[in-house]
Ligand SMILES: [Zn+2]
């Protein structure tokens with residue numbers, strides 16, 4: 218799938234997501250619009266236009282990104298929210314275990330008959346509630362089993378091999394990943410901050426904080442609340458980041474009249 222666009226993820230406002238947040242979205246297999254796990258809802262891929270497709274090949278995906286179907290429906294400009302490439306349609310990604318052949322052909326966007334490691338893992342994480350840490354840790358062991366002819370790609374036939382194929386192995390070995398719930402932002406703000414500081418940088422940048430707020434507030438209903446969080450942070454960030462380094466330390470976060478107090482005052486108790 219070479220030749221796909223870059224990884225310049227953008228917020229709904231059109232500004233690039235920070236590298237730290239892009240990485241979070243990727244490793245957690247989250248929708249970059251709502252920050253919920255992709256596997257929670259039907260997901261789509263982004264396809265090129267029939268009008269511009271060369272006659273000698275079938276339709277391709279315009280990029281490697283996946284989004285919730287409900288979230289991409291709110292995208293009005295016809296461009297991928299991650300890489301800004303134009304798309305024409307948004308077919309749903311079938312579930313890998315329920316419809317393996319259809320899943321395979323959708324993920325194999327360049328129609329070369331095989332999935333390389335990155336394509337396979339990203340496609341699987343998108344539709345299955347898998348423990349992604351375990352998969353990535355076990356990759357060296359798993360991949361030779363899934364690609365026994367060692368050509369660097371898993372064919373559909375290899376994927377369907379009983380017992381050792383990718384589909385059989387995943388079904389058997391990868392139960393749901395569990396992470397304990399986040400501490401309360403109201404009663405344990407320092408613990409809440411540490412929970413969302415997943416790269417252990419002792420700071421949260423604006424996008425990391427936005428993601429944490431959206432997840433904490435369970436703002437899954439639509440893009441409007443999500444945009445409200447972005448604009449709240451865009452318009453108030455300078456108040457809470459007096460040294461202007463683009464990140465909040467724990468002490469800046471919990472300071473008197475700081476971000477924590479303002480957040481708790483701005484959201485009803487049952488929301489945050
Ligand atoms: Zn989403």
Ligand SMILES: [Zn+2]
Nearest residue numbers: 280282297300
């Ligand atoms: Zn994209």
